[in-house]
Amino acid sequence: MEHKPLSGIAILVIEDDKLLSRRICAYLESRGAEVMSSISIEETRNLLDGFSFDIALSDIHLPDGNGLDLLKAGAFSGTTRVIVMTAEGGVETAVEAMRLGAADFLTKPFELEELPLVVLRSRQQQKQDRLENFRRETRSEDSGLFFGESMSTVRQALDKIIETDNRLKHSLPPVLLVGQTGTGKTTLARWLHE
Incomplete structure (x- = not known):
């Protein structure tokens, strides 16, 4: 192909x-x-x-x-x-x-x-700009979407993945969100794609 x-x-x-x-x-x-x-x-x-x-x-x-x-x-x-x-x-x-x-x-x-x-x-x-915006927003304490440790945990996990794999330096890695109904998977997915 x-x-x-x-x-x-x-x-x-x-x-x-x-x-x-x-x-x-x-x-x-x-x-x-x-x-x-x-x-x-x-x-x-x-x-x-x-x-x-x-x-x-x-x-x-x-x-x-x-x-x-x-x-x-x-x-x-x-x-x-x-x-x-x-x-x-x-x-x-x-x-x-x-x-x-x-x-x-x-x-x-x-x-x-x-x-x-x-x-x-x-x-x-464009991808680089999105990644920078993502990083800036996840570091913002006033993101308005998440409170407590959940946002910090997501940010730390993604930063660790990006640091581990050099190919991901310029784009977000694929993310699988799992959890029970009502835990915010859809909200987090929308936030990651913005």
Whole structure:
């Protein structure tokens, strides 16, 4: 079975050049990504109302405005990593995109083969951010979810597992939660996945 490096990654391609959009989408799908596309800011907002994406590849110049306006308006969820694409790849544009929260910047034209590397780099940073948030929250005494020794015990166990296995340094390990009904397994599972 062929390895698909982007398997399970949900990507939104925001590009008004329909031919380029089709090429990008087809290429990403051939690498295992789940891809949707949009050609305008309005269409993007409609998609974002109904779907969540791990990565958004967004052109800057769109028929109904500037793709950076989506970043300014906070249109993307906090977990979506935005990669900006533009033919006008000036330093000022890249700096502005990054200042507004873009994870990366691609100057057109680019080789399609660059996309998996850029997407995986952004995905890795996304996982790293989630892990850091998890660690920060578990160390917070005011997490609001758990009281007493239970949160401390979970945190210590996960830290020990992560320290033991270097492969887990950049992502959370798989966790099996067992216990009687009403002990908070569902709450803890939701908290771990956030």
